[in-house]
C-alpha cells in the first residue's frame with residue numbers, strides 16, 4: 284500500500300510529537316509548538332507554548348474502545364461512514380489517516396509519518412488498553428464529559444475513561460436512549476410517557492448534561508412547539524408497534540417527530556445544559572436538514588426557560604452556528620468531529636469558528652468515539668489550529684499574548700466549566 288513506508292523527511296526540531304514521551308502527562312507538552320511552525324522564539328512561540336500547556340475540558344466525547352479492532356475495522360473507524368472501506372481503498376489515505384500517522388505514531392514509539400502497516404502492527408503489539416492510556420494521557424485533556432448513548436457495549440464507561448486517563452469524567456445522558464429503554468419496559472405507552480420526566484431525573488441525578496440526536500432521527504425542520512400529551516401517546520404507540528414487538532427492552536427506535544419533540548421539551552424541563560448534534564455525522568442523517576439555522580424558532584422558545592443549548596460539530600454549518608451563538612445568549616457551539624476529519628485543514632475550520640461568535644460562546648470538544656487516536660487528535664489538532672490563528676494575530680500585533688492565552692483558556696476550559704457547573708481544579 285502506498286502508505287506502508289515511513290516518509291523519511293528531515294527531523295523537525297519543533298515537532299511536538301518527536302519529543303513526546305509515551306508517559307507524557309500533559310498535552311503535546313514535550314514541545315512548545317503544537318502548530319508545527321518553525322518559529323523557535325518570539326510572540327508566536329509564546330502563544331504556542333501557552334497552547335501546548337493548556338488543560339482542556341472535552342465537553343462532548345464518547346468512550347475509547349474496549350477491545351482491539353482488526354485492520355479493516357480500524358480503517359473504517361477513521362471515517363464517519365458506517366460502510367466498510369472498499370477493498371481498493373486504504374482508510375489511512377485521508378486527512379485523519381495522515382494525522383494518525385503524523386501525530387499518533389510517535390506516541391506508540393514509531394517515527395512520525397510511519398506507514399499504515401507499521402502503525403497497525405505496533406498498535407496490535409501494544410494492545411488496546413496501553414494504546415488508549417498513552418493517547419489519552421498525552422492529549423492534555425483534564426476532564427471529560429462522556430456521552431454514553433451510542434453503542435455503549437463497545438466503548439469504555441465514564442469511570443473507565445477516568446481510570447485510563449487519570450482525570451475526572453462525568454456523564455452526559457442521551458434523551459432518546461432513556462426513552463427507548465423505558466418504552467419497551469414500562470408496560471404501557473401511557474405509563475412510559477407519564478413516567479419519562481421522573482425516570483430522566485433519576486437517570487441524570489449525577490449527569491453533567493443532556494444530549495439530543497433529533498438531527499439524526501428527523502432533522503431540525505420540526506414543529507418547535509411542545510406536542511400535546513394525546514399526540515405523544517399516539518406517537519409512542521406507533522413507535523412501539525414499529526419495533527420487533529418482542530417487548531424485551533431492546534428494539535424501539537424513536538424517530539417520530541412528535542416523540543422527539545416531547546423528549547426535547549422534557550429535556551428543557553429537566554433544566555440541564557442540552558447538547559444537540561448539528562451538522563455532519565454518519566449516513567444515518569440527512570445533512571441538509573441538520574443546519575442549526577433550522578432550529579431558530581426552537582431556540583427562541585427555549586430562551587425564556589434559561590436552559591443553555593450546545594450545538595455540537597456544526598460542520599459545514601459552523602458559521603451559521605457562530606451567528607446563533609452571537610445572536611442568542613443561551614446558544615454555544617463547537618467544531619468537534621470536524622477538527623479530526625479535516626486533519627491538515629482543521630486550522631481553517633477552527634479559524635472560521637472564531638469569526639462571529641463571542642469567545643465566551645465557543646467550546647472545545649473532540650467528539651471522539653472508539654479509537655483513542657481520535658481522542659488525542661481532537662485535542663492536538665485543536666491546539667494546532669488555535670495556535671495558528673491566535674499566534675498569527677499576536678505576531679501581527681492585533682492582540683497581545685496575554686489576551687490570546689486568555690481566549691484559548693476560555694474556549695479550552697472555562698466556558699464549558701461555567702455552562703456545566705464543573706467545579707474543581709483544571
Ligand SMILES: [Zn+2]
Pocket residue numbers: 343344345430650
Ligand atoms: Zn458525539
